[in-house]
Amino acid sequence: MRTTIHDIQSYKERGERFSVLTAYDYATARVIDECGLPVILVGDSLANVMHGEDSTVSVTMDDMLHHTRVVARGAANALVVGDMPFMSFQTSPQDALRNAARFLQEARAQAVKLEGGEVMAETIRTLVERGIPVMGHIGFTPQSEFQIGRRYQGRRTADDARRVLRDAQAVQDAGAFSVVLELVPEQLSHMITERLVIPTIGIGSGPHCDGQVQVVSDMLGIVTDHIGRHVKRYADIADVMRSAVTAYAQEVRDGVFPTADHTRPLSQDILNDL
Numbered sequence: 607m608r609t610t611i612h613d614i615q616s617y618k619e620r621g622e623r624f625s626v627l628t629a630y631d632y633a634t635a636r637v638i639d640e641c642g643l644p645v646i647l648v649g650d651s652l653a654n655v656m657h658g659e660d661s662t663v664s665v666t667m668d669d670m671l672h673h674t675r676v677v678a679r680g681a682a683n684a685l686v687v688g689d690m691p692f693m694s695f696q697t698s699p700q701d702a703l704r705n706a707a708r709f710l711q712e713a714r715a716q717a718v719k720l721e722g723g724e725v726m727a728e729t730i731r732t733l734v735e736r737g738i739p740v741m742g743h744i745g746f747t748p749q750s751e752f753q754i755g756r757r758y759q760g761r762r763t764a765d766d767a768r769r770v771l772r773d774a775q776a777v778q779d780a781g782a783f784s785v786v787l788e789l790v791p792e793q794l795s796h797m798i799t800e801r802l803v804i805p806t807i808g809i810g811s812g813p814h815c816d817g818q819v820q821v822v823s824d825m826l827g828i829v830t831d832h833i834g835r836h837v838k839r840y841a842d843i844a845d846v847m848r849s850a851v852t853a854y855a856q857e858v859r860d861g862v863f864p865t866a867d868h869t870r871p872l873s874q875d876i877l878n879d880l
Contacts, residue, residue, distance in 0.1 A: 635681045652669065663749060730780035774787075785806055
């Protein structure tokens with residue numbers, strides 16, 4: 607049975623913490639799904655970890671639809687959320703509606719995520735009123751990195767903190783079923799979580815959020831170029847891969863691989879005929 611937005615709401619009502627991971631391909635999505643995580647986010651972070659870009663701004667609708675589609679094939683049970691890329695929703699609510707619909711129709715996602723608080727409230731409301739579930743995203747919003755910098759939000763002054771509080775309330779009032787809090791100070795994210803009736807999902811925002819989200823490539827140690835303060839590495843897959851690739855190359859050079867166990871022989875009758 608696939609997780610629904612109502613299931614996500616019930617986690618908060620029961621006081622049960624839940625986990626979210628990103629995925630960008632079929633195989634990874636299948637493993638995450640088998641582990642029982644309720645939500646898989648196809649993040650625009652794929653620009654960084656899959657495409658090697660410095661910013662999420664470069665990722666396109668075609669990129670996001672492609673990756674979301676293959677993730678949806680691998681996730682039979684998790685709620686699949688497609689991340690709306692830069693300028694696919696900021697231009698107008700109508701553009702946002704058109705592009706969000708493509709995530710559900712073409713990519714088989716069950717919800718979309720978009721960045722922004724008060725300024726995006728009308729857009730969120732437009733999507734929700736037309737049957738498209740929306741996950742909000744406030745605090746540090748990577749698509750605005752060139753303007754706001756990569757730093758904690760709501761931390762410098764009381765007015766900054768109030769702005770983040772207003773953003774959280776606006777996202778909820780517009781109808782979002784949950785909201786990501788990225789790089790929000792721990793005490794502020796705690797306050798937001800207590801005030802909202804929808805679940806909060808933290809990344810770099812402390813332990814008091816209802817759920818947590820991580821980039822799968824970071825927590826598995828696949829991409830090691832830059833590890834943020836908010837990341838806990840649970841494995842070193844890059845080291846495992848290096849060891850395996852090195853061993854494979856050495857065995858090929860030494861003639862150890864492949865062996866007869868890795869092929870199929872012709873029958874003696876066919877050999878005699880040849």
